[in-house]
Amino acid sequence: MSNKDLVVYSAIFGGKDTYKEPPPGDYEVVLFTDAKIKASSHVRVVQVPLLGDPRRMSRKYKMLPHVHFPNAQYSLWMDGSIEAVKIDPRAELMKYLEKGDLAAFKHPLRKCIYEEAAAIIEYKLEDPGKIRAQVDRYRLEGYPSDAGLCECGVLFRRHNQEIRKFNEFWNEEYSRASNRDQLSFRYSAWKTGVRFAPIETSILRGSGPGGFYVRPHVITEPPVESKEPLPVEIKPPAPAPTPVTASKAKTLIEAVTESLEPDVWNNRWSQVKRFGAGMAVEYEVGVLLGALVRCIKPAIAIETGTHRGFATAMMAQALKDNKAGYLHTIDIVDYGVTKELAQYGLESWVKFHNGRSVDMLGILSKTVKKVDFLFLDADHKKDSVLSEIKAAMPMIQSGTYIALHDTIIDHEENEAVQEIRKQHFQWERIRIVTARGFDLLRVP
Secondary structure, eight states, rough: OOSSEEEEEEEETTTOOOOOOOOSSSSEEEEESOOOOOOOOEEEEEOOOSOOOHHHHHHHHOOHHHHHHHTTTTEEEOOOOEESSSSSHHHHHHHSSSOSEEEEEEEESOHHHHHHHHHHTTTSSSSSHHHHHHHHOOOOOOOSSSOOOEEEEEEEEOOOOHHHHHHHHHHHHHHHOSSOOHHHHHHHHHHOOOOOEEEEOOOBTBBBBGGGOOOOSOOOOOOOOOOOOOOOOOOOOOOOOOOOOOOOOHHHHHHHHHTOOOTTTTTTOOGGGGGGTSSSOOHHHHHHHHHHHHHOSSEEEEEETTTTHHHHHHHHHHHHTTTTOOEEEESOOOOHHHHHTTTTTOOOOOOOOOOOHHHHHHHHHOOSSSSEEEESOOOOOOHHHHHHHHHGGGGTTTOOEEEEEETTHHHHHHHHHHHHHTTHHHSSSEEEEOOOOEEEOOOO
């Protein structure tokens, strides 16, 4: 047993990483592993058999340094993917523990566990049901949103009674919850009241503050297969219609096709001139909306932001093709969309509501028990989108689909989507990368 007061340690199981030795110094260096790893003389390699999941095996050592190093006063944990280059670990530790007993770098992409939970579900990194149950419990206990998120790849700890309490609580919480330890890390610090000192910089892939570097894993983990159904099967658009004689009335798709910009497939906006070029949704998104309505077969659909009615027309045509359903569309300006739709025999499938979207959604919610498909494309300001969701909540039930447009090019629209996902992290979501961005949510 070493008498060093600082231990720099790591754990590698299942061959996931190659060991990256920290520089030698006035501290003990320890590696826990199931492999035969040749290390420098300043590294103590502790070989133990692999029992179960490699990730959970390594966390056993990550979370309980006071158990494995009972004589240490400080510890510095580094994930197997972390490399420390040209630094003094002791100096780094003392710097970051000036104002606390526990320190970790912030996450480079997300700012709270609720955003992280949504990302874990989206990228299929863990069973969605387990993630939802975990953060549902945290929310019920009052854990706040936007309370910070850490990477947890590098952890600085001062070994005292408060840290022991935190370590044991975190380990117990991790054992009962998901294998994504960053979800339970800040929650555990909050529950135990440990003096936590967040580091306001992030370790990015390839570089990091203070000489910490993140290297790729040797083995790429396969995504966790979700047991839940995909939100919807999106069918490809039908082939272009055959030419018609002058005596035959044009169908909607024929009129739209004729009104497309000549370079539609090279123009990122894919403008439909007949329905207001530059303001209508892209042609591809109009086709997508029609395909979604055909697949979902909504009894009631609602659209905010009618404008000149291209998206309205594509959804109304889909309802007509389904021979069922009704669309309520809302805008503060009436561009005569009902008359426009009448040219294609679609007026009986749509009702236009002239007014503010939030007001009209509130009125509709008094008579509409459930909206099956809700398309939000009015004012893209974050507060406006969130107000629309709030107004529509009485109609949003299990099985409701919610679509939002311009979620890539409009930063406030994107922020609104992220906020919705935090508030309703159990809602499924896919992002379809169009020129301007399209998100589809589904309420389980």
